[in-house]
Amino acid sequence: MIGKFLPAGLFSILLAACATLEPAPPNAGVSNGTLESNPGPKLAQFKSERQFNRYIRKLARAQKRYSENYEYDEQVIVVTAQKLSPPPPSPAVESDGTFDPDNPEITNNQMIGVDEGGIVKQIGRYLVTLQDGRVFSIDLGKSQGEPLMLTDRINVYRNKEVAASWYDEMLVRGNRILVTAYNYREEATEITVIAMNREGKLSREGRFLISSNDYYSTDNYATRLVGDKLVFYTPHALRADPRTGYRWPTLRRALSDSEEALSQNMFGATQIYQSFDKDILFPTLHSISICPLKGMDLACQTTAFIGGAMQEFYVSPENAFLWIDAPDDRPWGIDYDLRRRMSCRGDQREHDGDDNESALLYRLSITSGEIGVVGLDGVPANQFSFDSRDDRFRALLNRKRRGCLTEEEYDRDRNLSLLDIPLSVFDERVHQTAEKAYISLPSKGDGRLKNRFVGDWLLYSASDEYWSLYDDPDYPDDYTGDESEPPSEKPQQDIVFATPLRQPMATKQLLLPHNALRIERAGRGAVVTGYRDGRGLSLSMIALENSPSVEATTTLYGRVETERRSHAFGAWIKPDGSGVIGIPTSQRIWRAGRGWSDSEDSDLSFVRIGNDSAMSSAGELAVSSIDTANGYKCQVSCIDWYGNARPIFTYGRIFALMGTELVEGAMQDGKIVTLGRVDLTGETVH
Numbered sequence: 001m002i003g004k005f006l007p008a009g010l011f012s013i014l015l016a017a018c019a020t021l022e023p024a025p026p027n028a029g030v031s032n033g034t035l036e037s038n039p040g041p042k043l044a045q046f047k048s049e050r051q052f053n054r055y056i057r058k059l060a061r062a063q064k065r066y067s068e069n070y071e072y073d074e075q076v077i078v079v080t081a082q083k084l085s086p087p088p089p090s091p092a093v094e095s096d097g098t099f100d101p102d103n104p105e106i107t108n109n110q111m112i113g114v115d116e117g118g119i120v121k122q123i124g125r126y127l128v129t130l131q132d133g134r135v136f137s138i139d140l141g142k143s144q145g146e147p148l149m150l151t152d153r154i155n156v157y158r159n160k161e162v163a164a165s166w167y168d169e170m171l172v173r174g175n176r177i178l179v180t181a182y183n184y185r186e187e188a189t190e191i192t193v194i195a196m197n198r199e200g201k202l203s204r205e206g207r208f209l210i211s212s213n214d215y216y217s218t219d220n221y222a223t224r225l226v227g228d229k230l231v232f233y234t235p236h237a238l239r240a241d242p243r244t245g246y247r248w249p250t251l252r253r254a255l256s257d258s259e260e261a262l263s264q265n266m267f268g269a270t271q272i273y274q275s276f277d278k279d280i281l282f283p284t285l286h287s288i289s290i291c292p293l294k295g296m297d298l299a300c301q302t303t304a305f306i307g308g309a310m311q312e313f314y315v316s317p318e319n320a321f322l323w324i325d326a327p328d329d330r331p332w333g334i335d336y337d338l339r340r341r342m343s344c345r346g347d348q349r350e351h352d353g354d355d356n357e358s359a360l361l362y363r364l365s366i367t368s369g370e371i372g373v374v375g376l377d378g379v380p381a382n383q384f385s386f387d388s389r390d391d392r393f394r395a396l397l398n399r400k401r402r403g404c405l406t407e408e409e410y411d412r413d414r415n416l417s418l419l420d421i422p423l424s425v426f427d428e429r430v431h432q433t434a435e436k437a438y439i440s441l442p443s444k445g446d447g448r449l450k451n452r453f454v455g456d457w458l459l460y461s462a463s464d465e466y467w468s469l470y471d472d473p474d475y476p477d478d479y480t481g482d483e484s485e486p487p488s489e490k491p492q493q494d495i496v497f498a499t500p501l502r503q504p505m506a507t508k509q510l511l512l513p514h515n516a517l518r519i520e521r522a523g524r525g526a527v528v529t530g531y532r533d534g535r536g537l538s539l540s541m542i543a544l545e546n547s548p549s550v551e552a553t554t555t556l557y558g559r560v561e562t563e564r565r566s567h568a569f570g571a572w573i574k575p576d577g578s579g580v581i582g583i584p585t586s587q588r589i590w591r592a593g594r595g596w597s598d599s600e601d602s603d604l605s606f607v608r609i610g611n612d613s614a615m616s617s618a619g620e621l622a623v624s625s626i627d628t629a630n631g632y633k634c635q636v637s638c639i640d641w642y643g644n645a646r647p648i649f650t651y652g653r654i655f656a657l658m659g660t661e662l663v664e665g666a667m668q669d670g671k672i673v674t675l676g677r678v679d680l681t682g683e684t685v686h
Contacts, residue, residue, distance in 0.1 A: 029425030040430030052269035060240035117169025117223040133636035148678040151200030211249035236285040275306040314386040344404035372426025387453035461516035498548035514538040523573030554615035560592035570647035582647020604656035632681035
């Protein structure tokens, strides 16, 4: 929005490198009313480096005039590409070359078939975990109850004295581990490749440095794996200095610690799509890279888009989607006012939706590289606001409504709508989604939006911010409440809305006996966590088959939820509906408001689900007091930004990762019991 407040004429110096309107072929979305009939401009890449350089020079002048941080110095900016030398042969993996293990998906991913970066993955019978800038491999044995063994531990970083990275997430493909970090010294996303042999031993193969700004998000993950394709998002702020020029984002590769990194540009000018808003003073270059994983040859195809800074990234098994805000409403310059005059009552005023949060939604095919775009109105809460399946794209968006609105309706912070469009409307020419594409949905409250697409349903809660137990003076920090404690005089309740995607107008309100912190998929239904009062964390099971309903609720007395990332929740649901849920908790009430930098260990609480949908607490697998006399010490990346506790269900077994401990448990008479544990800080490596 900053360009709206600059002196008149300042942006006249910017290059208007947008495509001109051409006669547009008909889009099927226009004929069925999904899209507005008046088309916008066509997607256009820069035609040459010379054209991009002109754009950068003009942009640099405008940024300089605005900031006035240095005297203006007219200078031609020259952008040159660095040639990549032929790579040396890939180093041999420490195995006989026949080790090709499976990689079960063991984390709570948004989409089936799209693995997300995380802190725990599986390679055959080995779990690999990431913490403290180190990767650990643990042999689970062949069957339940066998001793867990730490087989190896390797530092991802090379030199603790010069390390400037935060090692955040991993992906695995076969016997290779890809560790993603952000390196502040190099101003780059760092991907380190580690190989595992059949004995669980680890060896570092090399690393890649990919120019970017920090990718960290409190909700989303930077990397995805779809089949054998690595998909990752990187942002690049376009800040050009007339004296030094624009630094192209590069991909640098080093196959050994002593070798100088080989370098090549991630993309060229002709792979950058221009912004439709030529007046963005501080634009961002958003890039999506798709890289087939073939040893150490990271041959990425990168596509970049210039736009505003706000973005949301979502990946389905077929496509990558990127939502980018438009700093000026509908910058493609088309008037989409209502086609008719409205007669409003005295307490209403006409609203045509012009102050909606306008945005562009790009679609990039993972297989073919085909690109399409649509213009839309509205802001998503996070990546969970998006869903694509059955050749359609859906999104839960906060947007201003059109029509005759009262002052209260006009000023309301939250007006939720479900966008539902076929994938076929994504085109190389911008079309604005029509009002028919949005279905207005009911909402209650203006707090943080929780939302999840579960099968053919959308579940969401827009209640006020959840009640903070640690702010309640009646419950001290050392409170360890139980069922016998009296409930609060003002128990919390909440509404979860269940919207059938094929009949959105039939949205149903489900009353919870507690408020809503998180909504997660569990089998064919969903689980909602929250607090009713100060006695502990509550969980409710929502059934979605037939008519949606709250099937059961249980409370973990004296427990609070301590991690909010999606991967911190896990559910193992059997075909008959019975199963087990795992979630990190603590007895320390103040941790109910856990900050993202809180690195204290959590316990893992488990909840049993009967085949009659009844829920009951199954107890905890508790973290022990680890004796650090063995000399173990964190050296690098010592804040667990992504959390450090995970429930793991694999091969019919139950595990709990809690900091640097891995514990195996089993259900006996409806309660979780400990079968074995391994200390990942121990000196003994088998």
